[in-house]
Amino acid sequence: MRSRRGAVAVIAAMTLALTACSSDTDEPAEEDAAAEGDATEGAAADFPEGSTMAELAEAGSITIGTKFDQPLFGLVGPDGVPQGFDVEIAKLIAAELGIDEDGIEWVETTSQVREDFIETGQVDFIVATYTINDDRKERISFAGPYYEAGQSILTLAENEDIEGPDDLAGTKVCTVSGSTPEKNLLENFPDTEVVPFGTYAECIDPLRNGQVDAVSTDNVILAGFAADNDDLEVRGEPFTEEPYGIGLAKDDTEFRDWINDTLEAAYEDGRWTEAWEATAGTVLPTPEPPAVDRY
């Protein structure tokens, strides 16, 4: 009985805290509506009252989720600041809201937690090599895509037997346990032995030792390994389509449309190309920007 009373107290305290939080975000927006026209709050005034954009612009800060261990897209170095194409895209969107780099709080969002972080509001949006698919659309919304990746194959440079996905039958292919690439391999290459490890980096040693014949995942990840290791090579054209989108709260259509507009503007004026060339473009050719999917 005693512990139950304790639990009730905790829940009551949490409810209070939550109420306090939500009123924190509501009130400034109302104040802002009243103080519209104030020169310093100009950015917020550009957006429809009460929209996510107006709230973020008013707050002057934003929380963005990305991966911290994905070379070329989102990778955190010793300085603790993530770098890569995903990060540049996120900065570009934040800049449109009038928020500079200092106003961005980066949160690590691994594949397992992305939908949860969006649903619980722990992040405002996520740019994290996040493939748009129907399962995920049941829980969140996607803007974009801003890039089309595809699953590909990495082998030793000296391997002449595997030139593309058609040569995978009868080989051992390393990938990550419980990943989308693993699922693709199991479904589309039944004659291939799938060898699952914990991370892609762990596949490299067995590849060199000849314990596996190839490593398979999104071409952008493999390109990162090939760029760092002269003895490795990416083989053949990508054999799946992985459109990377920006994850945000389900049914925030206004915010989604606005991000899509922002992406299209960045395609037009070259900011997208610039972001690519500064990051993943250092090892990969510059692609055409993909058409935004306004589903």
Added chain:
Amino acid sequence: MDVIVDNLPTYLQGFATTLRLTLYSGALALVAGVLLAALRVSPLRPLRALSAVYVEVLRNTPLTLVFFGLVFVAPRFGLITPLGFWTAVICLSAYTAAFVSEAVRSGINSVGVGQAEAARAIGLTFGQTLGEVVLPQAVRSVIPPLINVFIALAKNTSVAAGFAVVELMATGRRLGVANAADGLWVLVGVAVFYLLLTIPLGLVAGAVERKVAFSR
């Protein structure tokens, strides 16, 4: 719930691998552990030291590192292991043997010193003393801790999921990707299958304990 029922055959495949890992590793660890315990109480000092070093090193190393050592480090020294099931059995049994050895040693210690002294006095060798006088008595007090070790082993097999073995845990991860919207239920299913393995082990422990219990 449906996601568990719909994927029952897939679950059973993973469960079968977990079961095989547990049985093979358990049997090997039992044999190796009893041998290590025998070395530990042997009259020869170098053998005692050898066993002590093995047990202390393995018992105090995280299982993941044992796997890491055999799967990633050993190949760098020219020892290329076959990836998958048998490498996992080697790692799991090498690790569990240390715990079996400690359980057996504690059982041996629980047998009165007078028993071993009396055995020696009537001219039995070390092997006879251990095998015919001390171990049969030790077994009674060893069963419960030993079952604990095997329950831990059954759960520890999940570490193999990160090292190229598709057992219950890795199967759960695969089902998780295929059923992204039901991730929670997929894991509930995995937990249920582990319980199917561990709870009977616990029941066996209880039954054996009642059967062999005696007052000293």
